[in-house]
Every structure is written in structure tokens, then in C-alpha cells.
Amino acid sequence: MFAYYLELALRSLKRSPGLTALMVLAIGFGVAASMTSWSVFRAVSGDPIPWKSAQLFVPQIDMWGPNGRNADGSPPNAMDYTDAVALMRDHRAKLQSAMYQISPSVVPADAGKHPLNVSGHAVYGEFFPMLDVPFEFGSGWSTSDDTNRAQVAVIGSKLNQKLFGGANSVGRSVNIEGRDYRVVGVLDHWNPQPRFYDVVNSGGFATDADDVFLPFQTAIQANISNDGNTNCNAVPKESGFVGLQHSACAWIAFMAELDDAAAVQAYRNYLDGYARDQQQAGRFAWAPNNRLLDVPAWLNNQHVVPSDTKVSLLVALGLLLVCLVNTVGLLLAKFLRRSSEIGVRRALGAPRAAIYTQFLTEAGIVGAAGGVLGLVLTGAGVASVGWVLPKDIAALARLDVSLLALTLLVAVVATMLAGLYPTYRASRVQPAWQLKSN
Amino acid sequence: MSLHPVISALRRHKAGVVLIVLQIALTLAIVCNAIFLIQQRIERASRPTGAVEDGLIRISQTWFGAPSGDDAAAIEKLDAMQRADLATLRALPDVQDAAASTSMPLQGMIYSGNLSLNPQQSGLNVTAAYYYGDERLRPTLGVRLVAGRDFKVDEILHHGISGDAVSPVVIVSQPVADKLFPQGDALGKTIYQDGKPAAIVGIVERLQTPTTQAWGSSWDYNSVLEPVRLDGASASYALRARPGREQAVMREARKALLAVNPLRVMPESWGIQSLSQIRAKIYRADHAMALLMTVICVILLGVTAAGIVGLTSFWVGQRRKQIGVRRALGARKADIVRYFQVENLLIAGVGVVLGALLAALLNLWLMAHYAMPRLPPAYLLVGVLAVLALGQFAVWGPARRASHVPPVVATRAT
Numbered sequence: 120m121f122a123y124y125l126e127l128a129l130r131s132l133k134r135s136p137g138l139t140a141l142m143v144l145a146i147g148f149g150v151a152a153s154m155t156s157w158s159v160f161r162a163v164s165g166d167p168i169p170w171k172s173a174q175l176f177v178p179q180i181d182m183w184g185p186n187g188r189n190a191d192g193s194p195p196n197a198m199d200y201t202d203a204v205a206l207m208r209d210h211r212a213k214l215q216s217a218m219y220q221i222s223p224s225v226v227p228a229d230a231g232k233h234p235l236n237v238s239g240h241a242v243y244g245e246f247f248p249m250l251d252v253p254f255e256f257g258s259g260w261s262t263s264d265d266t267n268r269a270q271v272a273v274i275g276s277k278l279n280q281k282l283f284g285g286a287n288s289v290g291r292s293v294n295i296e297g298r299d300y301r302v303v304g305v306l307d308h309w310n311p312q313p314r315f316y317d318v319v320n321s322g323g324f325a326t327d328a329d330d331v332f333l334p335f336q337t338a339i340q341a342n343i344s345n346d347g348n349t350n351c352n353a354v355p356k357e358s359g360f361v362g363l364q365h366s367a368c369a370w371i372a373f374m375a376e377l378d379d380a381a382a383v384q385a386y387r388n389y390l391d392g393y394a395r396d397q398q399q400a401g402r403f404a405w406a407p408n409n410r411l412l413d414v415p416a417w418l419n420n421q422h423v424v425p426s427d428t429k430v431s432l433l434v435a436l437g438l439l440l441v442c443l444v445n446t447v448g449l450l451l452a453k454f455l456r457r458s459s460e461i462g463v464r465r466a467l468g469a470p471r472a473a474i475y476t477q478f479l480t481e482a483g484i485v486g487a488a489g490g491v492l493g494l495v496l497t498g499a500g501v502a503s504v505g506w507v508l509p510k511d512i513a514a515l516a517r518l519d520v521s522l523l524a525l526t527l528l529v530a531v532v533a534t535m536l537a538g539l540y541p542t543y544r545a546s547r548v549q550p551a552w553q554l555k556s557n
Numbered sequence: 558m559s560l561h562p563v564i565s566a567l568r569r570h571k572a573g574v575v576l577i578v579l580q581i582a583l584t585l586a587i588v589c590n591a592i593f594l595i596q597q598r599i600e601r602a603s604r605p606t607g608a609v610e611d612g613l614i615r616i617s618q619t620w621f622g623a624p625s626g627d628d629a630a631a632i633e634k635l636d637a638m639q640r641a642d643l644a645t646l647r648a649l650p651d652v653q654d655a656a657a658s659t660s661m662p663l664q665g666m667i668y669s670g671n672l673s674l675n676p677q678q679s680g681l682n683v684t685a686a687y688y689y690g691d692e693r694l695r696p697t698l699g700v701r702l703v704a705g706r707d708f709k710v711d712e713i714l715h716h717g718i719s720g721d722a723v724s725p726v727v728i729v730s731q732p733v734a735d736k737l738f739p740q741g742d743a744l745g746k747t748i749y750q751d752g753k754p755a756a757i758v759g760i761v762e763r764l765q766t767p768t769t770q771a772w773g774s775s776w777d778y779n780s781v782l783e784p785v786r787l788d789g790a791s792a793s794y795a796l797r798a799r800p801g802r803e804q805a806v807m808r809e810a811r812k813a814l815l816a817v818n819p820l821r822v823m824p825e826s827w828g829i830q831s832l833s834q835i836r837a838k839i840y841r842a843d844h845a846m847a848l849l850m851t852v853i854c855v856i857l858l859g860v861t862a863a864g865i866v867g868l869t870s871f872w873v874g875q876r877r878k879q880i881g882v883r884r885a886l887g888a889r890k891a892d893i894v895r896y897f898q899v900e901n902l903l904i905a906g907v908g909v910v911l912g913a914l915l916a917a918l919l920n921l922w923l924m925a926h927y928a929m930p931r932l933p934p935a936y937l938l939v940g941v942l943a944v945l946a947l948g949q950f951a952v953w954g955p956a957r958r959a960s961h962v963p964p965v966v967a968t969r970a971t
Binding site: 138141144145148149152156224226233234235236297354355358359360362363425426427429430431434435437438440441442444445447448449451452453455456507508509510512540544 | 572573576577579580583584586587590591594619621622717719720751752819820821822824841842844845846848849850852853856857860861863864866867868870871874875923926927928
């Protein structure tokens with residue numbers, strides 16, 4: 120029976136090629152616009168570490184007081200050196216790391232090669248297990264390396280390619296800012312987007328992966344200064360990088376792993392206790408006002424998804440809606456034009472269900488054809504995103520099987536939904552009236 | 558022509574009418590807001606910086622193995638390196654002018670601070686971007702001096718990046734002068750930069766800050782020129798190329814600087830770039846948004862027009878007999894065309910009223926969630942007229958076809 124309906128539908132669609140083409144075009148464009156926007160939205164709103172994001176937390180400490188708070192009363196989105204180091208010393212979370220962005224120069228061993236400017240972070244050794252950072256060779260460094268300010272480094276796969284031709288470079292030496300560091304690990308293409316561990320400095324997305332990681336205290340001692348944002352509520356009393364460390368300026372990111380609700384509560388209590396201690400010591404003149412947000416909440420709080428992306432998706436969905444309203448109208452016209460045909464079928468004993476099947480099949484075919492056109496247009500859309508959107512975001516939007524399947528599914532389901540009302544009207548056609556009027 | 562027959566005919570096509578009304582309303586709501594958004598983005602991306610952008614080039618580079626630390630010897634060494642670079646750049650045949658310059662409009666690298674009228678920073682406060690550079694900075698940027706004078710060579714200081722010495726003289730942009738001295742007597746007055754005094758010796762007409770991000774948008778033309786070469790491991794320069802020699806200067810400058818000292822990092826991507834490249838990069842998202850909204854508007858209007866054509870054609874087909882009767886009773890072709898035009902005007906009229914309401918609601922929602930400004934009524938008006946015109950345009954074809962129905966149809970059975 121279905122094959123018969125299919126044949127009927129095709130015959131009917133062929134009878135009015137203009138109207139059919141209109142519907143297919145509308146659905147194709149509507150679906151393609153929505154799916155292209157969706158591909159960008161999906162890319163920027165994704166969870167960079169879905170298996171663990173609910174256990175990773177960003178603490179905020181109110182070291183500036185009422186005048187330095189954000190509009191919503193929350194404290195600064197980064198830490199000063201004093202608090203970051205104190206939290207590391209107290210070590211109350213299972214794993215934790217303070218970090219700051221660096222951009223040191225690396226000198227290739229081959230004479231004659233120009234020095235490279237490499238971006239990275241100064242972190243504590245627990246950074247790597249906490250974020251499940253994948254290694255191609257070697258591993259991160261130990262806690263004792265942190266405390267001893269060891270001259271060790273973890274490098275990214277790209278830098279490893281440049282310096283060592285991609286070979287296992289663990290144990291080799293790399294010259295960073297004029298000092299030699301021993302490579303202990305090489306990352307295996309790690310560049311999570313959004314860059315959740317340091318949202319403040321990346322704005323969420325960074326085109327290039329971090330290519331070098333140094334122990335926090337080693338970098339501090341080597342005077343490798345902060346390359347990220349520095350926010351001060353007062354001019355530092357001393358100048359230079361050392362002055363920055365003694366100041367209340369905010370420039371350090373922090374992340375802690377807390378595995379269950381009890382650990383989270385304990386850490387909140389610890390932060391409040393810490394702030395109270397500071398209050399008693401006279402450093403803070405206000406009551407504790409800390410925050411502790413997990414990664415999804417933090418990404419939301421820092422507005423990582425660009426509002427352009429959200430507005431585009433909304434407008435594209437509006438376009439899809441208009442296309443569907445359009446399809447409802449055209450299908451209605453198409454179906455009711457065949458009232459006499461419906462009348463004959465009903466008079467010959469076809470139940471309403473048969474009419475439903477017949478016309479929904481027809482709607483489904485229009486949807487499928489629109490979907491196929493939509494696939495092509497979505498492909499073109501995602502490809503063109505690359506040359507109009509900013510590079511860091513465009514690089515994330517990609518065409519994959521799930522997007523293609525979704526495009527087809529949305530087209531067919533939406534068109535069949537649009538076909539429901541016209542089909543209902545078709546099924547209400549009174550056979551007697553139709554036969555009489557002919 | 559009386560509207561009564563038109564309305565009573567439409568009563569028999571409620572579903573179709575409702576669908577077209579809905580489609581027109583949604584189209585109007587989206588198109589109005591989208592075009593407003595496009596206009597805003599284009600306006601934002603074409604704001605003048607105040608500099609003469611053609612031929613302006615920025616060089617950012619980092620010396621490798623430069624002295625680190627903030628001691629006087631290191632600062633003097635770094636300053637000598639910077640001056641050597643500048644002398645090399647100025648000697649290039651295609652370079653008209655060159656200056657030490659930490660920042661460049663739009664480029665992103667920004668120093669900012671707080672300006673006030675007393676050392677306690679009480680009362681009037683203005684946030685502004687600090688452009689550190691030497692006496693050639695203003696002429697190199699091509700920023701227009703409207704009052705006072707340029708810096709003199711002996712006024713140029715130099716200190717480390719986080720040094721706290723402040724120049725006793727500054728040049729401010731007109732908006733800064735206007736905000737701090739509303740009476741227009743800023744020249745020669747003393748202002749306090751983060752609590753430290755400086756006299757205004759010059760005023761430039763316009764100089765955009767280096768950031769285009771939202772946090773700096775409320776003070777986007779508040780700039781101060783500081784006669785200070787900042788000495789650090791990184792140094793940046795502004796170059797003014799001779800007319801038409803921009804590309805040549807970018808190549809020559811790289812070669813010349815590497816010849817002076819090969820141990821420096823000056824990547825292809827951001828080491829040497831023209832202001833036009835910086836502008837294209839920084840406003841890329843705005844251009845993309847404008848383009849996307851344009852594409853969506855075109856599709857929307859096309860789909861809506863096509864929908865009107867489709868449904869009207871259907872109605873024409875249904876009413877062949879009635880049209881034939883009217884023609885037989887003496888209606889002219891023009892009367893039939895007018896009938897469908899009036900019908901469309903009625904439907905589209907209801908659609909645009911509803912659409913205008915929806916557009917305002919959508920705008921309110923965007924204002925609440927995405928910091929969009931209020932939609933000016935002119936956009937609604939133009940949108941309404943455009944959609945009505947679109948309806949008339951779309952209905953023209955089917956109406957013409959209707960007018961060709963011969964009167965003899967009236968006499969046939971079907």
C-alpha cells in the first residue's frame with residue numbers, strides 16, 4: 120500500500136512542478152540556514168570535558184571588597200598572587216592548580232633558526248591529572264618538582280614537531296627564555312574548546328593550542344611574566360613582575376577538582392574560613408563573599424558563547440518557522456485542489472486513515488526532497504562559515520554525520536508536522552458534496 | 558469598489574488567510590530587526606579611528622635574550638635597542654615617518670587608566686586609553702591636532718613597562734577634553750592620571766581606543782597620548798608608508814629589522830600588519846553577522862513572496878468560475894486584477910499590523926537579553942511599506958492570470 124501512496128504522491132507532485140519546487144526550495148533554505156547556525160552554536164556551546172565538568176570548580180575570592188565587585192555582586196574573575204598561593208599551600212581539594220598565561224620565547228637548538236614565540240601556561244603538576252590531559256610521550260611533573268622549582272617542561276605536539284621533528288623528546292632539553300628545561304612530557308594534540316581552564320584570558324576560544332607548560336613556581340622564579348590580562352583596583356606599589364606578585368591585582372586563574380557534594384560543601388566552608396581569617400588579619404574589611412562555580416556554570420557566567428551566535432541561531436529558527444508556515448499554506452492549497460479526487464476515494468470506501476497516510480506520505484516526500492537540498496546548502500553554509508566568521512570560532516564548526524542526519528530528520532519531521540493540518544482538512548472532505556458538485 | 562465582496566470571499570478561506578497573515582507578520586518582525594542589526598554592525602565596523610588608515614603599519618616584536626628586570630641598566634639597554642630600530646625604520650626609503658607606539662587603534666593591546674581633576678580622584682572621573690610613544694607618534698598616526706602643540710623632543714621620557722613615572726605633559730582627544738572641561742578650556746589645564754598631575758599641551762580631534770570590545774565601548778574615543786617610550790622585551794612601532802608603498806614597507810621593514818638583530822620574534826600573523834588588515838580582522842565577526850542577516854532577509858522575503866504567489870494561484874484556480882461570471886457581467890480585466898490586489902492589500906495589511914507588534918516585541922526581548930538598542934520607528938515604517946509592496950508584487954502574476962479567464966467559463970458546468 121505504501122508503494123502505491125508513494126506513486127500517487129510522486130504523480131501528484133509532478134502535476135504541479137512549480138508549487139512542488141517552491142515547497143522544496145523553502146524547506147531546503149530554511150533547514151540549511153538553521154543547521155548552519157546550529158553547527159556554529161553547537162561548536163561554541165559544547166562541554167569541553169563532559170565526563171568531568173561537574174567535578175571541576177573555579178573558586179572566586181573577594182579580595183577587592185564592595186568597590187571592586189561586578190554588577191551582580193560577584194568578586195573578580197581571577198585571583199591575586201597571595202590568595203592563589205595560599206589556596207595551593209592549603210591544598211584542600213583532591214586536585215588543584217593555580218595558573219597564569221605565559222608567552223615565552225623558545226630557541227631551537229639548530230643554529231640559524233629564529234626564536235619562536237610560544238604561548239602556554241605556568242601550572243602546578245596536578246593540572247595534568249585533574250584535566251585528564253592526554254600525553255603522547257612521558258607525563259606531567261610531580262609535586263616535589265613543584266616545590267623544588269624543577270627546571271622541567273611539558274610541551275605541545277606542535278612545538279615537539281618544530282623542535283624535535285615529532286620524535287619522543289622526553290629527557291631532551293629545551294631553551295625557554297634563555298634557560299634550559301628538561302622535557303618530561305609531550306601532549307597528544309590537546310586543545311579543548313572552549314579553553315575552560317583559562318576562560319578569562321582566551322575569551323573562551325583560542326586558535327592555537329597551548330604549546331608549553333612550566334611549573335608555576337619555576338616560572339615565577341625565572342621571572343617569566345604574565346602574558347594574560349591583569350586587572351588592578353589600585354596601582355601596584357612596586358614596579359615589575361615582582362611588584363605584581365605583591366599587589367592585589369588579579370591575574371591568576373584557578374581550578375579545583377571536587378568529586379562529590381560533600382567535598383564541594385567542605386571546600387565552600389574552607390573558602391569562607393579563609394576569607395574570615397583574612398578579615399581577622401585585617402587584609403579584608405568585609406565579610407566573606409566567595410563563589411565556587413563548576414565548569415558549565417563558569418562558562419555561562421563568563422558568557423563564553425558569543426551572543427552573535429545565539430542571535431543568529433534564533434533568527435535562523437525564525438526563518439525555518441516562516442518556511443514551515445509557508446509550507447502549510449502551499450500543502451493546503453495543493454491538497455484541497457484535489458478535493459474531488461479525495462471525494463471519489465472516500466466514496467469508494469477509503470477510510471480517513473488511508474487519506475492521512477496518503478497525504479502525509481506526500482508531505483514526507485516533499486520534506487525528504489527539501490532535506491536533500493538542505494544537505495547540499497548546509498554543506499555550502501558550513502564551508503562558507505570558514506571565510507566569514509572569526510577564525511577561532513569558524514575552525515570549530517564542522518560538518519559531520521550527526522549534523523547531516525539531523526538536517527534530513529528536521530526537514531522530514533518538520534514538513535510532516537506542517538502537513539498535519541492540510542491533511543486533516545483533506546480528510547474532512549465530504550464525499551457526497553464533492554461527487555454532487557461534479 | 559466595495560470591500561464587502563472581498564471580505565466575504567476571504568471568509569471562505571480562513572485557513573489560507575491566517576497562514577499568509579502569519580507568514581507576513583513573522584517576516585516583517587524578523588526582517589525589521591535583522592536590518593536594524595545589519596545597519597548597526599556596518600556602522601560599528603565603519604567608524605573612523607581618527608588616524609589616516611591608508612599606509613599606516615604596526616610592527617610588534619619581541620627581542621630574544623633582551624635584558625630582563627627593571628634596573629636602570631636594563632632599561633637603558635632596551636631603550637637603545639628601541640631607538641636603533643626606529644633609526645633603521647626611518648632610514649627606509651619608502652617610510653615617510655616612524656614612531657615608538659605601544660598601541661594602535663583597533664589592535665587590542667591597551668593600557669588604560671583613570672583621569673580626574675584632583676589627586677584624590679574624587680568628583681569627575683573619565684576612563685581613557687594611554688597611547689605611549691615618542692614625538693613622531695601623532696604625525697605618524699595622522700591624527701589631527703586641533704589645539705595646542707605636539708610633544709617636543711626633550712619632553713620624551715622612557716621607562717619600563719610597569720614604571721610609575723608619569724609625564725608632566727599630555728595630549729588628549731577632544732572627547733576627553735570635553736568631558737573633563739565642559740566649558741571648552743581644556744588646553745593648558747592640569748589633569749590627574751591615576752592621581753598624578755599632567756598638563757594638557759595639545760588636543761587631537763579624534764582617536765579611537767585600541768579596544769573594540771564591549772567593556773571599552775562607553776569610552777571608545779577617550780585617548781591620551783603619552784610622551785613616553787615604554788621599554789620592555791617587546792617593543793612596537795607605528796610606520797607611515799609613502800603613498801602606495803604599504804606592501805613594500807611591510808617587506809622591507811621585516812628585512813631591515815632582522816638585519817639589525819635577527820634574535821627577535823616577529824610572527825607573520827601579527828608581527829607586521831597594516832591597519833587595514835587589523836581593521837578587517839577585528840570587525841570580521843560584525844561583517845559575518847551583517848552578511849548572515851542579509852542572506853536570511855533575502856531568503857525570508859523570497860519565501861514569503863513565493864508563498865503569496867502559491868496561495869493566490871490556488872485561489873485563482875478555485876474561483877475561475879466566479880471570475881468568469883464577473884467578466885460575463887461586464888467586469889473589465891483591470892477590475893479582476895484590482896480585486897486580487899485589494900484582497901492582498903487587506904491580508905497584508907492585517908499581517909503588517911500584527912508584524913509591527915511582533916517586531917517591537919522581538920526588539921524588546923533582544924534589548925533585554927542581548928543589549929540591542931531600541932528599534933527606531935523608521936525601520937518599522939520602511940519594513941511595513943516594503944512588505945506591502947512585496948505583497949503587491951507577488952500577487953501581480955496570479956492576478957494577471959486571473960484576468961485572462963475568459964467570460965465563457967461562466968457558461969460551462971465546471
